[in-house]
Each structure stands twice: as C-alpha cells, then as structure tokens.
Amino acid sequence: MIERLIKWSRIRSPWILHLNTGACNACDIEIVDALTPRFDVERFGILLKASPRHADVIVCTGPATRQMKDRVIRLYQQTPDPKFVVAVGACAMSGCVYRGAYNVIGGIDQVIPVDVYVPGCPPRPDAIIDGVVKLLKKLENL
Amino acid sequence: MKRITIPIGPQHPALKEPISLRMTIEGEVIKDADVRLGYNHRGIEKLAESKTYIQNIYLMERICGICSHSHTTCYVQGVEALCELEVPRRGLFIRALVCELERIHSHYLWLGVAAHEAGFDSLFMYTWRDREVVMDLLEIISGNRVHYAINTIGGVRRDLNEIQKEKILEGVEFLKKRMEYYTNLGTTEPSFVGRVSGVGILPEEKAMALCAVGPTLRASRIASDIRKDDPYGAYGEFPFEVCTADTCDVLGRVVVRVKETIESLNIVEYIIRNLPEGEIKVKAPRRIKEGEVVSRYEAPRGENIHYIKSNGTDKPERLKVRAPTLANYPATIEMLKNGFVADIPLIFAAIDPCICCAERFVEIIDERKGSRGIMTMAEIKRKFKKPEIKKDFVWPL
Numbered sequence: 228m229i230e231r232l233i234k235w236s237r238i239r240s241p242w243i244l245h246l247n248t249g250a251c252n253a254c255d256i257e258i259v260d261a262l263t264p265r266f267d268v269e270r271f272g273i274l275l276k277a278s279p280r281h282a283d284v285i286v287c288t289g290p291a292t293r294q295m296k297d298r299v300i301r302l303y304q305q306t307p308d309p310k311f312v313v314a315v316g317a318c319a320m321s322g323c324v325y326r327g328a329y330n331v332i333g334g335i336d337q338v339i340p341v342d343v344y345v346p347g348c349p350p351r352p353d354a355i356i357d358g359v360v361k362l363l364k365k366l367e368n369l
Numbered sequence: 370m371k372r373i374t375i376p377i378g379p380q381h382p383a384l385k386e387p388i389s390l391r392m393t394i395e396g397e398v399i400k401d402a403d404v405r406l407g408y409n410h411r412g413i414e415k416l417a418e419s420k421t422y423i424q425n426i427y428l429m430e431r432i433c434g435i436c437s438h439s440h441t442t443c444y445v446q447g448v449e450a451l452c453e454l455e456v457p458r459r460g461l462f463i464r465a466l467v468c469e470l471e472r473i474h475s476h477y478l479w480l481g482v483a484a485h486e487a488g489f490d491s492l493f494m495y496t497w498r499d500r501e502v503v504m505d506l507l508e509i510i511s512g513n514r515v516h517y518a519i520n521t522i523g524g525v526r527r528d529l530n531e532i533q534k535e536k537i538l539e540g541v542e543f544l545k546k547r548m549e550y551y552t553n554l555g556t557t558e559p560s561f562v563g564r565v566s567g568v569g570i571l572p573e574e575k576a577m578a579l580c581a582v583g584p585t586l587r588a589s590r591i592a593s594d595i596r597k598d599d600p601y602g603a604y605g606e607f608p609f610e611v612c613t614a615d616t617c618d619v620l621g622r623v624v625v626r627v628k629e630t631i632e633s634l635n636i637v638e639y640i641i642r643n644l645p646e647g648e649i650k651v652k653a654p655r656r657i658k659e660g661e662v663v664s665r666y667e668a669p670r671g672e673n674i675h676y677i678k679s680n681g682t683d684k685p686e687r688l689k690v691r692a693p694t695l696a697n698y699p700a701t702i703e704m705l706k707n708g709f710v711a712d713i714p715l716i717f718a719a720i721d722p723c724i725c726c727a728e729r730f731v732e733i734i735d736e737r738k739g740s741r742g743i744m745t746m747a748e749i750k751r752k753f754k755k756p757e758i759k760k761d762f763v764w765p766l
Binding site for chain 2: 246247248249250251252253254255256257259260263264265277279289290292294295298302323324325327328329330331348349351
C-alpha cells in the first residue's frame, strides 16, 4: 500500500536537478526553456531543484570534463535512491564535436549510469519533455 | 570581526554553469573574492588545430550556445580577411540580421535571469515567453533554434524569401510592444528598482582600468561598441546609437540592455526593408593563404576577439579566442567587494556570465609570487592536492 503511494507520488512529481558538466549552454537554455510558459513541464509535476539531496532525476548536459568528473560522481552519490539520470544532447551521449579534445572524457555515461538519452544538438524543449515523459513511463513499470 | 571563506559552486542554485567562487566575508560584507575556473574547460583551441577551416565553423559555434553566431561570425570574418574574399552585400545583411536577432534573444534571456536573481519571477516567465518569438524567427531563417549554422566562409548558407521577411516584421512589431512594457516595468516598478539600484557599483575609471567590455562597460558611462568604433560587415550602413547609462550599477546594466534591444529591433527592421538583391555567398578556397589576423566582433556580452594564424594548409596553425566574459571577470571581483552576500548572484548575473565561452585554456597566476605560466593537468594535480575529507566525521549536533 505504502509502496504504491510512494510510486504514485514519485511519478506525479519528479524533482529534477540540472547539472552542467561542461556543456556549451545551448542544452541548458533549452532545459530552462522547457520550464517556462510555452513548454511548461510543471504540468507533469516536474520542478527544478537546486540541491542534489532534493532531486529524483539528474538532468545532465554536456560532455564530462576531467575537472568536473569528481564533482559529478559526488553529486550522484549525494542524490537519494532511487535516482535516474537523463543525458540531454549529443555531447552528453557521446562527446559530440568535442570528441578527441584532451580535457573531455566522452559521454556522461563514462562517469555515471544513464537511464534516458535525448539526442540533438541541442534537442528542442519538446524533445526534452518527451525524454522525461519516457522516463516516467519507465518508472511506472518499475 | 573574523574573516570566513565560503565556497560557491561549481554546482550552485544561483549558477547555471559550473564555476567556483571563493568569497572572503566579514559578517555579511564581502571583503575579497576569488574566481576558480576550469570546470567547463574542454580544450577547444587545441582541438581546432586538428580540424579543417570548414569543420571549425561548427566547432566555433559550439563554444557557446547563446552567442553561437557571434563566435562563427568572428571566426569567419577572420578567415575571409586572410584569403581576401569579398562577401556579397546580401550575405553581409543576412549575417547582420541573425546577429541582431541573437542579441535580442540574448538580452531577453538575460533580463529574465536578472529578474529571477532579483526575486521577480513573474518577469522571468514573461520575458522567456516572449523570447520564444525570437527563437521562432531564428528557426524560420536558419532551421534551428540555437546553433543556426548559417555562416560559411564567403557568405551565408540560406537565403531569405518574402514570406520569411513578413514573418520577421510581424515578430519585430510584437517584440517592440513587449519591450516598451518591460522598459516601463524595469525602470518604474519600485520593488525591482529598489533591489537593483546601488548594487554592484563599478565606477567609470575602474571600468576603464579593469578593461570591462560590453554592456558592463557601457553602464559605466563609456560609449564603446565595436559595431560603431570599428564597423565590421555591413554595420557601417545601419543607423543606430550606442546606448549608455550613468548609474554604474546593476540598474544601469538593465537599462543599457533594454535600450540596446530596442536599437537591435530597429536594425532588424532596417535590414528587412533595405535588403539588397544579389548573391549570398562566394566560393572560398580550401587552403587558406599564410598569415595571421585578429578579428573583432561585438557579441551580446561585449567584445569578442579571434586570432587566427594560418600556415598555408587547410587547417589553422593557431586559433585563439578571447570571449567577453573573461574580460569582465576582474571587473566582477571589483563589483563584489564591499557588497553583501545576498547580492552575489545578482552582481554575478549582471555581467551576463557565459562560462563556456570563457574557458579554453588554463593559465595559473600565483598572486603572492607574481609568477604566471601555463600548466599541464598533471602539474596542476600535483600542486593543488585536494584536502583529505574525514571519512568518519560526526556532525556536532
């Protein structure tokens, strides 16, 4: 009973943490765009949170840089279980144009496990919402 | 009073991008500030040396997602100067059109972020809703919302037709009306004005001495704009004014950006009404002549400089980017001093920081010894060893 309640509340209101691991700002702006009136993800109960301790979903943008690697792992550990990671943009998936640069490790999945990938450079806000809604579907079957 | 150092970032509610600030405070007053960079450092300049000139356009675009067109235009202008290409006028006009639309969307975005940091979230939501109109216009022109990819060496890649022109004029009409509303709101709403006036003061002489650029400089009474001082592209033909403010604080920076947006809207209208006929690009050679060039450009955040050195092959030998945010860091530290802790996000947001623009190389400056040099990753690791974290630390509750 309680488990069902927790699951229901988790699906109805996932709080997200936005984490820039070395992105070019484009994906970040599109994420913030998704929160503002035209796209408005708040209708799915999604709320942007500042602290990793409040978050259920980490939305990562950008390739993982060497300087940021330890921080990303620390933030992932600080997030309470169960936690999910959405990789937004081509950089977060594979490194995109920065592939081969000396300070870039590659996609964010080289550092932490990823649940949903949203392709695009940058993906449109609609695509980001689609990605998050797919994650919610995944949660239902958990 | 005891001095305390507080770290802010690299992941912090007030910052959208990773940067680390160390604030030394006495009570509520900031006595010293230190900026630590490198979280967003990707090594683009080195990477550019291994790519061809055409590939580099798309790499330069991805230096920054807000001023993507600024970086490509600056780069492309440099390469065109190297191989002495004459870009057709229509091409230059379309390039300037995208430049101005980008400036408008960047300033709208900034106004929203500044309002958010000042605690005025309804203005944030309003401006971001209206910003979508600009994004739509850019999508109509280039097919993409953020990375337009409209520049190429020798001109632009897409032409404008009559339907697009009409749509742009409609959009400009709407945005003008909205901007008038924000001008009234931003300069007369007492709670907002009370929050931003007198915060983050940067006197005229300091702004000059610390080499501030863009709206930060113009808000300190200095009328400096590359579009006017050193006209590039087709900017010599457009009628516009350089906007300044004389309050030297965050309010001044708001006023400058609002006025600039209105000027940009006028420029867009002028471009659409006076768009010349003809070709949009000329064919560019694959191998670029030997030589070096410095290209200047007025990005939404200030002066952007690209230095390109060519050795006669199809890849540049050196590409150096000086983004406007980097030039504004010393001024920001000056603004933060003797301010309050609660003003940090507002002051920092007021320079419109774009951290991804600013981070491409690491230079270590030792303040005490006065030495400076470029270090490798291993050297940095050796020098700045992380303090050990106590594993079994018990909170004194």
